[in-house]
Amino acid sequence: MGRGVTLRDVADRAGVSSRTVSNVVNGYAPVAEATRARVQQAVDELGYRPNVLARNLAAGRSGQIAVVVPYLDTPYFSELLQGIIRAARIQGYNVLIDQTDGDAEHEKLFLSRGSERLLFDGVIFSPLGLAQADLAGRDPSLPLVVLGERVSDGGFDHIGIEDVTASREATEHLIGLGRRRIAAIGDQPYRTGEAAQLRTRGFRLAHERAGLPVHEELIVSTPRFNRSDGAAAMAHLLDLAEPPDAVFCYSDLVALGALRTLASRGLRVPEDVAVVGYDDIEDGRYANPSVTTISPDKKLIAETAVERLLNRITSSTPVPGQEIRAPHRLIVRESTVGREAGQAGQAAREVPRQPAEEGRH
Amino acid sequence: MGRGVTLRDVADRAGVSSRTVSNVVNGYAPVAEATRARVQQAVDELGYRPNVLARNLAAGRSGQIAVVVPYLDTPYFSELLQGIIRAARIQGYNVLIDQTDGDAEHEKLFLSRGSERLLFDGVIFSPLGLAQADLAGRDPSLPLVVLGERVSDGGFDHIGIEDVTASREATEHLIGLGRRRIAAIGDQPYRTGEAAQLRTRGFRLAHERAGLPVHEELIVSTPRFNRSDGAAAMAHLLDLAEPPDAVFCYSDLVALGALRTLASRGLRVPEDVAVVGYDDIEDGRYANPSVTTISPDKKLIAETAVERLLNRITSSTPVPGQEIRAPHRLIVRESTVGREAGQAGQAAREVPRQPAEEGRH
DNA sequence: ATGAAAGCGCTAACAC
């Protein structure tokens, strides 16, 4: 049953050469209708299945792309991954997953090793531990698309949203609500925390434009962007002499953690503290209260990443690196404006609604 | 830089045959120390990297396993996947991901095609659309481990938890709390809804043992196990003349959706309605209220799945299919017992605690 | 302990 039936077997059976069988199977060169039928019949009878490995070896390509993310169980990445897999499959590519746990060494290894040469034809990479500078040490022959906040050096494509703008908008939303002691959770002042730093910049910029002072003690750093970090940071903020009346969280996960702490302390959201997140993961839409957030166009990011990468892979001439900006929106939900009157008691099949949506960019 | 340096190049450089280089690189046969050093030096100088494809073709294995799940963005699967990738990597295997969207045809295709012969050496498969019977039509030569609620037919290994027992325990927990109108969300009475049916059986069993009647109108079916299904089902239940005072949800996602509806309706959890979930995903631990749940040992499931699969792959003799039961626990959290006194106002870095934990099985 | 050589199964020049 398909075990070990080779192209040659089919060729013998059909009384043609392996070349012709190859052509029939791949639809490459034109083949006479009579021959094609004969070959096809032999293929069916023998249950022939091409050996992908051999094909790839001969063709010098693997038909696989690798996706490297820090954490797989982070909703943002799994949602992105889902889009990437769908897009890749349409183009006939398989997707190999690697998870780095944010470890810089692991990430570096992945880029430097053409090691797995031919195991994958290109990489979609979402660095975390890696600093911009580390990207320089990569294998230049490896087609690469980077997601997140690194900047293209010309040798790869980079896709991201306008972090500074988005963060400014998020903060302005809070300011517009009349909040004046606004905290920020997620800053990462060290070398590789570039995403975080952009968000902090936007946070400051919003204050600046509004002529408001930034309360430095309300900017708290976290090692990661996850729930427990958010919960701990929120606890810290609430223990301050003058706690914040609003929080801009650098991820929805952080926001969810913060909400958890607020609930434990018996504080009301948004009355006592308004909360904004970042990423628009599904958890945030169903959280209680639902989370106001910056929503990057993940589907577009995924599709563009695949498209650019395949373009790089198949192009015979070097492709100049592009900086690509994906659009984002601020989605306003309960964690900043509260539950709208009448939202309780809806029709049976109705899903929690997003009270308002404001398109930007 | 690594482009096209072959074994033969290294051999020439070191003045040995390619056989010897192969031995050195793979550490197979014993090699004289002097030769090994010379070869190693040539390898380093030339920046030689083995071509995985060629190696695999020659060796007749791909060094890859495929993992097939219905949805990637479902936390339960992404958490599982994370464990699988880690375990596989330790054994030197790469992981190829496929997402079926629960489509039975897609799932069937995957099993029947030795199509991608040699693209992966085996499959870890979490079927959803596929019924037990469909598993029979698979390529018998493909090493297979099935996760979830199908039963091994002897040709593959199956890993799952005791669904009936777990569901009974979850329901008994609710009964023990004095609830008498207990609903169940997630039943799937059709052919392929086997996981759901087991849970419904456990649900009934608990009632039976307690000498309590099952309120049939409180068992509601859902197409999937996700948040929106849970939210809609809960809305339906609340619109009944006699709404439930407790709900057993067949996944944490369903529970999260239900919680969302309850909050929108202004109902208190657990005072008005107690909620139990299934899967123990991270969202549930940080939800507000945190979700009491059945916690399968995901790490063990992932590791066992990889171990069994690799065993199948490397074994020269046929391995009889095994039925493997992974342990589970009922983890009691706020959604059934409420917030413990004094939980509000804890130390800064403290993460929301699980009020109580009860080991079972 | 090491070398020579035959494939693994397919693709793609190169001929006819």
Add this chain to the structure above:
DNA sequence: GTGTTAGCGCTTTCAT
């Protein structure tokens, strides 16, 4: 249009 054939880069008997 179709056959011939030389690899793709590595593993692996079989000698030595």
